[in-house]
Amino acid sequence: IIRTVKVSKCYLFGITEVHALVDVDFTVKKGDFVAIMGPSGSGKSTLMHILGCLDRPSKGEYYLNGILVSRLSDHELASIRATKIGFVFQAFNLLPRTTALDNVTLPLLYGRQRPNKKLAEEALKRVGLGDRMYHKPGELSGGQQQRVAIARALVANPAIILADEPTGNLATRQSEEIMQLFQELNDDGITIVLVTHEAEIGAHAKRIVRFLDGRIFSDTSVEQR
Amino acid sequence: IIRTVKVSKCYLFGITEVHALVDVDFTVKKGDFVAIMGPSGSGKSTLMHILGCLDRPSKGEYYLNGILVSRLSDHELASIRATKIGFVFQAFNLLPRTTALDNVTLPLLYGRQRPNKKLAEEALKRVGLGDRMYHKPGELSGGQQQRVAIARALVANPAIILADEPTGNLATRQSEEIMQLFQELNDDGITIVLVTHEAEIGAHAKRIVRFLDGRIFSDTSVEQR
Ligand SMILES: Nc1ncnc2c1ncn2[C@@H]1O[C@H](COP(=O)(O)OP(=O)(O)OP(=O)(O)O)[C@@H](O)[C@H]1O
Numbered sequence: 101i102i103r104t105v106k107v108s109k110c111y112l113f114g115i116t117e118v119h120a121l122v123d124v125d126f127t128v129k130k131g132d133f134v135a136i137m138g139p140s141g142s143g144k145s146t147l148m149h150i151l152g153c154l155d156r157p158s159k160g161e162y163y164l165n166g167i168l169v170s171r172l173s174d175h176e177l178a179s180i181r182a183t184k185i186g187f188v189f190q191a192f193n194l195l196p197r198t199t200a201l202d203n204v205t206l207p208l209l210y211g212r213q214r215p216n217k218k219l220a221e222e223a224l225k226r227v228g229l230g231d232r233m234y235h236k237p238g239e240l241s242g243g244q245q246q247r248v249a250i251a252r253a254l255v256a257n258p259a260i261i262l263a264d265e266p267t268g269n270l271a272t273r274q275s276e277e278i279m280q281l282f283q284e285l286n287d288d289g290i291t292i293v294l295v296t297h298e299a300e301i302g303a304h305a306k307r308i309v310r311f312l313d314g315r316i317f318s319d320t321s322v323e324q325r
Numbered sequence: 326i327i328r329t330v331k332v333s334k335c336y337l338f339g340i341t342e343v344h345a346l347v348d349v350d351f352t353v354k355k356g357d358f359v360a361i362m363g364p365s366g367s368g369k370s371t372l373m374h375i376l377g378c379l380d381r382p383s384k385g386e387y388y389l390n391g392i393l394v395s396r397l398s399d400h401e402l403a404s405i406r407a408t409k410i411g412f413v414f415q416a417f418n419l420l421p422r423t424t425a426l427d428n429v430t431l432p433l434l435y436g437r438q439r440p441n442k443k444l445a446e447e448a449l450k451r452v453g454l455g456d457r458m459y460h461k462p463g464e465l466s467g468g469q470q471q472r473v474a475i476a477r478a479l480v481a482n483p484a485i486i487l488a489d490e491p492t493g494n495l496a497t498r499q500s501e502e503i504m505q506l507f508q509e510l511n512d513d514g515i516t517i518v519l520v521t522h523e524a525e526i527g528a529h530a531k532r533i534v535r536f537l538d539g540r541i542f543s544d545t546s547v548e549q550r
Pocket residue numbers: 232235238239240241242243244269336337338343344345363364365366367368369370371372415
């Protein structure tokens with residue numbers, strides 16, 4: 101469902117080149133559950149942005165469902181992003197002047213039907229924020245903002261969820277609840293790729309891919325879940 | 326050095342009241358190293374903002390070095406914030422259009438002397454970002470932004486460091502390096518209060534204070550470090 105072929109990302113910084121990703125061959129089958137780990141600055145978010153059609157590689161190809169993404173129009177990309185991919189950003193990226201409920205309703209605006217607020221409500225309840233629906237991001241704790249970002253990624257029932265450090269601000273019990281949620285979605289057939297720096301979180305996945313200096317360092321299956 | 330007496334913080338939200346903190350009696354001696362832990366939404370950041378003179382309690386008193394903070398003028402508070410307290414925000418709060426070096430130099434602007442860029446450079450090198458000094462936040466990874474925020478908190482040699490989830494975006498080795506750094510500073514006599522949701526990080530402190538629903542749930546010493 102996801103396949104990158106020698107994907108590289110190079111930032112031109114003044115006269116220096118920053119090689120964020122180098123020759124990355126990364127494949128994810130439908131229904132897989134992959135955890136991406138690695139030190140700060142090793143290229144994890146850069147890869148996630150390319151997978152989420154939010155950025156283009158400098159070199160190499162990215163095939164989503166067999167289609168070469170670089171061939172798609174901006175309009176097609178926007179539609180894929182809104183309907184097929186649920187993205188949880190490392191920095192949440194919530195609209196600051198908008199309530200949690202409206203933030204979560206956003207992806208639904210791309211669909212043909214009127215956005216169904218009930219779906220947004222349920223998504224928020226699922227992440228334990230039923231009593232914070234009308235709070236704006238500034239009126240929410242860090243972990244609550246993170247959970248709103250997760251609810252937003254789920255609301256349109258995407259086929260793929262790309263989550264960049266989804267439990268970075270959550271204590272153990274709440275992290276467990278979120279991972280529980282991800283496992284249920286994965287059991288329902290949703291493909292999940294998540295970035296984490298915590299081993300206990302990575303252990304919930306079926307596969308762990310480790311990054312180092314922009315390259316894939318290792319790719320191993322996880323024992324019994 | 327830090328003493329709160331029945332500190333409470335209540336947000337009026339429409340017709341509901343959100344009790345972020347309730348009757349918190351929290352004391353920190355000079356040279357102490359305290360880890361604050363607890364579920365998302367339990368009041369940790371709210372307390373940190375009050376301790377950092379960034380917010381005022383709804384009820385109760387906060388004494389910093391024996392002085393009742395609510396009696397201080399905005400000017401005195403600003404001066405304390407810039408010179409005595411190093412604050413690492415949960416959301417980093419870096420100036421987006423400013424390089425890492427200039428972001429870290431900021432606290433030095435409050436001093437009488439010309440801001441010494443060398444100090445900012447050293448602080449950045451200390452957190453492993455010597456090669457990212459001229460990058461703006463948008464050109465840095467999440468963990469790198471976090472480390473810039475840490476460097477900024479250290480640069481003015483504060484007596485107290487308040488760090489809200491300083492390793493939330495860092496993988497094990499880098500988290501260890503940051504905790505090493507904090508321990509060295511603590512050995513030098515700097516008082517440290519940090520919020521974390523990771524037990525391994527909390528274990529580096531001398532004391533762990535756990536929050537639940539806005540109140541202190543437990544306050545225990547940590548065994549040998
Ligand atoms: N401006 C506000 N208006 C209403 N409620 C608020 C406001 N700011 C914070 N809150 C609420 O206060 C509570 C405590 O927030 P706080 O940020 O202190 O939690 P926290 O322990 O730091 O959580 P986290 O671990 O998720 O960062 C939360 O339930 C939050 O929704």
